[in-house]
Amino acid sequence: MPKQSKKRSLRHNMVHCLKCNKPQKCISVHLRRVCMKNNMPEEQATELAEMKDSARLWILESRTWEYKEICEILPHKPSRIALLKAILQRGFLVNNPPHEGDLSDAPAPSSSPAASISEATSSTTAAVSSEPDSSSDPDAGPSDPTWQKDLPAVTTKVRTKMQAAGLYKKFSGDAEVIKDFKKYLSVDLDVTNCQQEVDNVARFLRYMQPTGDVPTLDFLKKSTDTRDFFQDLKNTDMTAATILNYIKNILHFVDYLRNRLALVATNSEFRNQCQAYKELVETLRKAIFKTNSKDSLSTRYQRFVDGTRSLRECQEVLRVAEKEFLHIFGMLINKDSAKVSAQQRTYYRYYLEAILVLRHFQRPGAVEGMSVYTVREWLDRKPVDNVRVIGISNHKTATTQLASFAISQEEEAWFQPYYKHIRPGFIGDLDSCDRFFTSAKGTAVSSVTNDLGRMHESQVANEICVLIYKVSNVTSQEVRRIAQTEVDSTFTTSQKEGVARRYMAQRYMAHTTAVAKTHYRMLDPASVVQTAVLLGKLSGCSPQRASQTDEASGQQEDRTFDSFIAAFPVTNDGRPPSQKQRTDAGFSPDRTFCDKWRGLQYVNRRRYLLSHFQMRKPAAGSVSRAIAKEGWQTNHPSADEVVKMWRPASRENVEGDKHVINSVDRQKWKGVAIKDFGGEKGLGVVATRQFARGDILCDYHGEVITAKKGNKKMPSINDQAGYMFFFTFREKHLCVDAQSDYCKCHPQLETVGRLINHSSKRPNVKPAACLLNINSKDTTVILFKALGDIKVDEELKFDYGVKRKSFRGEGLDLQWLEE
Numbered sequence: 001m002p003k004q005s006k007k008r009s010l011r012h013n014m015v016h017c018l019k020c021n022k023p024q025k026c027i028s029v030h031l032r033r034v035c036m037k038n039n040m041p042e043e044q045a046t047e048l049a050e051m052k053d054s055a056r057l058w059i060l061e062s063r064t065w066e067y068k069e070i071c072e073i074l075p076h077k078p079s080r081i082a083l084l085k086a087i088l089q090r091g092f093l094v095n096n097p098p099h100e101g102d103l104s105d106a107p108a109p110s111s112s113p114a115a116s117i118s119e120a121t122s123s124t125t126a127a128v129s130s131e132p133d134s135s136s137d138p139d140a141g142p143s144d145p146t147w148q149k150d151l152p153a154v155t156t157k158v159r160t161k162m163q164a165a166g167l168y169k170k171f172s173g174d175a176e177v178i179k180d181f182k183k184y185l186s187v188d189l190d191v192t193n194c195q196q197e198v199d200n201v202a203r204f205l206r207y208m209q210p211t212g213d214v215p216t217l218d219f220l221k222k223s224t225d226t227r228d229f230f231q232d233l234k235n236t237d238m239t240a241a242t243i244l245n246y247i248k249n250i251l252h253f254v255d256y257l258r259n260r261l262a263l264v265a266t267n268s269e270f271r272n273q274c275q276a277y278k279e280l281v282e283t284l285r286k287a288i289f290k291t292n293s294k295d296s297l298s299t300r301y302q303r304f305v306d307g308t309r310s311l312r313e314c315q316e317v318l319r320v321a322e323k324e325f326l327h328i329f330g331m332l333i334n335k336d337s338a339k340v341s342a343q344q345r346t347y348y349r350y351y352l353e354a355i356l357v358l359r360h361f362q363r364p365g366a367v368e369g370m371s372v373y374t375v376r377e378w379l380d381r382k383p384v385d386n387v388r389v390i391g392i393s394n395h396k397t398a399t400t401q402l403a404s405f406a407i408s409q410e411e412e413a414w415f416q417p418y419y420k421h422i423r424p425g426f427i428g429d430l431d432s433c434d435r436f437f438t439s440a441k442g443t444a445v446s447s448v449t450n451d452l453g454r455m456h457e458s459q460v461a462n463e464i465c466v467l468i469y470k471v472s473n474v475t476s477q478e479v480r481r482i483a484q485t486e487v488d489s490t491f492t493t494s495q496k497e498g499v500a501r502r503y504m505a506q507r508y509m510a511h512t513t514a515v516a517k518t519h520y521r522m523l524d525p526a527s528v529v530q531t532a533v534l535l536g537k538l539s540g541c542s543p544q545r546a547s548q549t550d551e552a553s554g555q556q557e558d559r560t561f562d563s564f565i566a567a568f569p570v571t572n573d574g575r576p577p578s579q580k581q582r583t584d585a586g587f588s589p590d591r592t593f594c595d596k597w598r599g600l601q602y603v604n605r606r607r608y609l610l611s612h613f614q615m616r617k618p619a620a621g622s623v624s625r626a627i628a629k630e631g632w633q634t635n636h637p638s639a640d641e642v643v644k645m646w647r648p649a650s651r652e653n654v655e656g657d658k659h660v661i662n663s664v665d666r667q668k669w670k671g672v673a674i675k676d677f678g679g680e681k682g683l684g685v686v687a688t689r690q691f692a693r694g695d696i697l698c699d700y701h702g703e704v705i706t707a708k709k710g711n712k713k714m715p716s717i718n719d720q721a722g723y724m725f726f727f728t729f730r731e732k733h734l735c736v737d738a739q740s741d742y743c744k745c746h747p748q749l750e751t752v753g754r755l756i757n758h759s760s761k762r763p764n765v766k767p768a769a770c771l772l773n774i775n776s777k778d779t780t781v782i783l784f785k786a787l788g789d790i791k792v793d794e795e796l797k798f799d800y801g802v803k804r805k806s807f808r809g810e811g812l813d814l815q816w817l818e819e
């Protein structure tokens with residue numbers, strides 16, 4: 001272990017995990033994530049207490065040996081002395097040891113058989129611990145490249161092999177380029193939890209450059225070493241999926257080099273090198289991808305050989321556990337909620353999660369991401385007939401995806417006591433918590449998959465007995481696959497077509513990124529319900545089952561919420577009222593309205609942020625800065641969400657946008673520059689940054705005169721025909737006369753827009769007239785908007801309107817207008 005990290009570990013109170021026998025910096029986290037991830041929290045707590053006691057006991061009693069005891073155990077003196085030396089070396093304390101001279105009687109530890117075993121072990125340990133041991137690190141999970149939540153044993157094996165093969169060494173996170181890469185991921189790309197990606201790249205760079213403290217970019221020239229790297233990863237038995245992850249990370253890193261490092265802009269050789277390297281890695285990726293597909297084929301084949309369960313069998317746990325669940329439900333709604341034990345509360349939550357996964361075929365990520373107050377989620381569930389449709393906007397997976405499903409009123413009635421009685425106890429004072437499902441401490445549910453596993457295997461104690469469900473576990477993926485197969489085989493074509501076509505069932509269940517992109521067709525609540533009814537038939541339960549809730553109560557609630565908002569107006573910088581304020585004002589002490597209040601604030605804040613960026617689609621980094629400037633810590637959209645929600649501004653919005661007004665007034669437009677193309681074409685305008693569709697780039701600046709006046713000028717200005725912009729706006733026929741290089745209002749500035757050249761076949765910007773209030777004067781302005789994405793260095797062109805009747809350039813020598 002390098003000195004630094006050893007020193008750091010020494011500052012922690014290390015406790016040995018008695019399951020894996022490894023010292024752990026944070027034993028509770030370790031148990032929860034690794035050794036006891038399939039146990040109930042209460043079981044974890046008991047083990048934790050025992051492990052801590054054991055650690056204390058070891059210090060109190062076991063670290064110190066009486067030499068006499070050792071003599072009794074090991075009468076053979078040379079072995080004993082060898083053992084004594086070894087244990088002293090390991091920090092044991094020995095009372096009444098033999099004299100110094102006696103110690104030399106024994107051979108050195110390494111020469112005895114026992115010692116050679118210990119040496120072999122310790123040399124392995126030395127190799128293993130030449131890097132910080134992530135298995136003992138509570139944060140090891142996300143930052144470890146071999147981290148697989150469900151496969152701790154394999155993980156450790158792969159990791160050990162990686163360490164032995166020198167693949168685990170990495171550059172320090174303090175190295176400039178690594179630090180900056182991390183910043184690029186987290187700030188520019190808004191990647192949360194990017195540590196694993198950074199570590200993977202730091203390991204890759206270390207492999208490619210075994211010496212030196214500062215990573216260089218020489219790896220771009222090392223194609224053989226790059227191939228070797230992936231081959232070595234493969235040799236550690238790492239799965240193809242994990243190797244593909246490495247590849248993705250390395251490609252991100254190369255992108256980072258291309259985008260971020262200033263030298264790229266000027267050094268075309270370096271840019272080409274990056275491109276060539278990306279192509280090499282892409283080729284390797286294709287080969288590995290094939291292996292990955294083969295792997296998954298063989299898994300599927302294995303499933304086929306093992307036999308497939310029916311959907312009903314997959315949902316078995318919901319049936320066997322229903323009795324206990326309803327028992328808890330009864331206590332909750334009969335005002336006996338105080339009697340519900342902590343374990344029963346957690347169990348209740350597991351059951352609800354299982355309903356969503358097993359009966360509504362939701363991915364665990366969607367269940368984990370379900371939130372209480374954003375516009376589309378729990379509080380905004382939509383009634384359709386007797387059913388409630390819930391939309392989820394934010395998956396807890398790498399890509400944000402959308403899901404929607406319909407629950408019956410009966411199920412809604414089961415969720416409500418969780419929301420009203422269990423969740424508030426879980427989240428306590430955590431006002432900022434927006435998650436619907438939370439752990440007993442109010443933190444995010446770390447893995448719905450694990451919760452499902454516990455439901456299947458666990459022992460649940462009620463006040464009378466311990467229930468043991470011996471139902472074999474099922475994954476969410478398996479349930480969805482089986483449901484899809486049953487849809488295909490059970491329903492007639494007309495049922496599939498008439499009620500919910502196959503693609504709809506897929507959408508209901510799978511909601512992959514591709515589906516998310518087209519989901520708006522699916523989000524129609526009526527079609528969600530239709531699909532849910534169809535799918536419900538497979539397992540014999542329809543979401544339109546009898547209701548236990550009062551339809552009118554929802555409406556009642558909404559009316560009272562209006563008065564709540566009137567009493568506590570939603571502001572961007574305010575906080576929802578405290579429980580005392582709520583009750584003082586005559587409202588219920590429960591959190592429902594507060595959550596709704598926060599939901600509105602969230603939406604207002606998102607709107608407010610979007611209003612900053614009317615002119616141009618923002619980069620995630622700029623949004624993050626805007627959020628930081630507001631000082632909002634919680635209850636705000638992520639930068640990524642704001643970027644995704646951005647839409648080109650309408651004319652009305654543009655007219656009120658102070659950034660646009662300012663830019664026209666000062667004639668300062670960022671991201672556009674004049675370029676001399678030489679020849680007849682002469683000057684033109686190019687983009688110096690990327691633009692997205694709808695972005696405003698600049699205006700066509702000049703003196704606005706009537707079209708009549710402009711027409712009068714035309715015959716005398718043959719050469720300058722291209723600088724007269726005729727247009728009709730709000731029923732007025734006008735013309736911008738931009739003949740002069742320097743206009744009257746900006747005598748020092750050569751304005752840009754007037755120099756944009758023509759193309760009728762491939763225009764990338766479009767002029768649009770609007771009225772801006774500049775210095776208290778209404779001024780008609782022609783703004784150029786991007787028609788699509790525009791790359792750096794791309795020339796801006798707009799259609800001069802040659803083919804239109806209104807074109808005024810007839811008779812002029814304008815051959816280029818054919819373009």
Ligand SMILES: C[S@@+](CC[C@H](N)C(=O)[O-])C[C@H]1O[C@@H](n2cnc3c(N)ncnc32)[C@H](O)[C@@H]1O
Binds near residue numbers: 683723756758816817
């Ligand atoms: C508004 S100006 C554009 C700026 C102009 N290129 C310059 O150097 O000042 C219009 C004039 O540019 C030239 N032009 C515009 N589009 C062109 C094209 N696609 N190819 C060649 N010349 C073009 C024509 O001479 C036209 O009269």
